[in-house]
Amino acid sequence: MSTFQAPKGTYDLTPPRSATFLAVREAISAPLRDSGYGYIETPGFENVELFARGVGESTDIVTKEMYTLTTKGGDQLALRPEGTASVLRAALEANLHKAGNLPVKLWYSGSYYRYERPQAGRYRHFSQVGAEAIGTEDPALDAELIILADQAYRSLGLRQFRILLNSLGDKECRPVYREALQSFLRDLDLDEETRRRIEINPLRVLDDKRADVQKQLTDAPKLRDYLCDACKAYHEEVRALLTAAGVAFEDDEKLVRGLDYYTRTTFEFVHDGLGSQSAVGGGGRYDGLSEMIGGPELPSVGWALGVDRTVLALEAEGVELDLPATTSVYAVPLGEEARRVLFGVVTELRRAGIAADFAFGGRGLKGAMKSANRSGARYTLVAGERDFAEGVVQLKDMESGEQSAVPLAEAAAELAKRLG
Numbered sequence: 001m002s003t004f005q006a007p008k009g010t011y012d013l014t015p016p017r018s019a020t021f022l023a024v025r026e027a028i029s030a031p032l033r034d035s036g037y038g039y040i041e042t043p044g045f046e047n048v049e050l051f052a053r054g055v056g057e058s059t060d061i062v063t064k065e066m067y068t069l070t071t072k073g074g075d076q077l078a079l080r081p082e083g084t085a086s087v088l089r090a091a092l093e094a095n096l097h098k099a100g101n102l103p104v105k106l107w108y109s110g111s112y113y114r115y116e117r118p119q120a121g122r123y124r125h126f127s128q129v130g131a132e133a134i135g136t137e138d139p140a141l142d143a144e145l146i147i148l149a150d151q152a153y154r155s156l157g158l159r160q161f162r163i164l165l166n167s168l169g170d171k172e173c174r175p176v177y178r179e180a181l182q183s184f185l186r187d188l189d190l191d192e193e194t195r196r197r198i199e200i201n202p203l204r205v206l207d208d209k210r211a212d213v214q215k216q217l218t219d220a221p222k223l224r225d226y227l228c229d230a231c232k233a234y235h236e237e238v239r240a241l242l243t244a245a246g247v248a249f250e251d252d253e254k255l256v257r258g259l260d261y262y263t264r265t266t267f268e269f270v271h272d273g274l275g276s277q278s279a280v281g282g283g284g285r286y287d288g289l290s291e292m293i294g295g296p297e298l299p300s301v302g303w304a305l306g307v308d309r310t311v312l313a314l315e316a317e318g319v320e321l322d323l324p325a326t327t328s329v330y331a332v333p334l335g336e337e338a339r340r341v342l343f344g345v346v347t348e349l350r351r352a353g354i355a356a357d358f359a360f361g362g363r364g365l366k367g368a369m370k371s372a373n374r375s376g377a378r379y380t381l382v383a384g385e386r387d388f389a390e391g392v393v394q395l396k397d398m399e400s401g402e403q404s405a406v407p408l409a410e411a412a413a414e415l416a417k418r419l420g
Helices: 017-033 048-054 060-065 084-093 139-155 174-185 192-200 211-216 229-244 307-317 336-351 365-375 385-389 408-418
Strands: 045-047 068-070 076-079 104-113 125-134 161-167 263-271 279-285 300-306 329-333 356-358 379-383 392-397 403-407
Touching: 017 104, 017 125, 017 139, 017 307, 045 048, 045 084, 048 060, 048 076, 048 084, 084 104, 084 125, 084 300, 125 139, 125 307, 139 161, 139 229, 139 263, 139 279, 139 300, 161 229, 174 192, 229 263, 263 300, 263 307, 279 307, 300 307, 329 336, 329 365, 336 356, 336 379, 336 385, 336 408, 365 379, 379 385, 379 408, 385 392, 392 408, 403 408
Parallel strands: 329 356, 329 379
Antiparallel strands: 045 076, 068 076, 104 125, 125 300, 161 263, 263 279, 279 300, 379 392, 392 403
């Protein structure tokens, strides 16, 4: 064992499991790429102030979970705890919203960092694929993103997930509700930190998972009773579009999500096979975030889906992805001349787009064939001096066990034909 280990709460992705993570990333991003979303990549760290303003100073993410550092020049930076604020910052900096084609549709994939108590499904470093549609207020856009996430999960074979849906109102109706909620919460038996949260962002108290707090929230005022007519109509349109698309959802009036920037539509994908960490992804509309971080008014909506959580959900359902073998052809040379010639054939196969590997290290036939088996290759090419004297190589079908001599000059073409 090496002296060093991965930091607590993190993980390394190694083959063969890493192939599943790649397939999940691919499946989540595929519907986005087919729907006009362009790829964006942002730095792994940003100015602390971006998250303090965007995510919210009262959130656990900012107060307890951010990894922060001070540079030699005195700048306060934070490892990114989520993707939306960074993507919006980058879009504003690049003036993408001024290109005249709104909404600006972007997708991203990467690692995020939060200092949390490590447990199954909750890590200090985690992977997400996310999507943001910036600059347009349209219930069809909210519905589109939910439908694309649903499509991604179903393409992976997931079935036991649920979509929770709510509306958080807007700057017109939310302040009225906020006041009513604060009045109710101030009379409850709550600890000092929760009382502080009541004054900064009372909606977050509804998100408190502690049983003794939840018990006291039974008669809390309901946000739906305070929604203005515009927010009600907007939410009904989102619901109607999802229903028309055949996407099932559950109304959850307690769904708040842990970030301060959400307005109107908010949603979460949950999987009941994951225990307490049941959320596999979520998102919502964040019409005021651009202004919070110093930009113009740009109503926007987005989501992030956890790659790690999605893999756990697949395992919970017993879904095995149909992953292609990493190697289709494995070349086994017997002798020095065979090494040189077969290495040339392998290079030719790769240039033709065929996944090929080679028995490196000059091992004997037995050891090399074991490696060929482990590689998952469908065919092996075996050749020694006698074969080259006859101008052929031995082509073995690893499934049927059949072996036949093929002219050396035609080996690549024959394999291309057999592999389709």
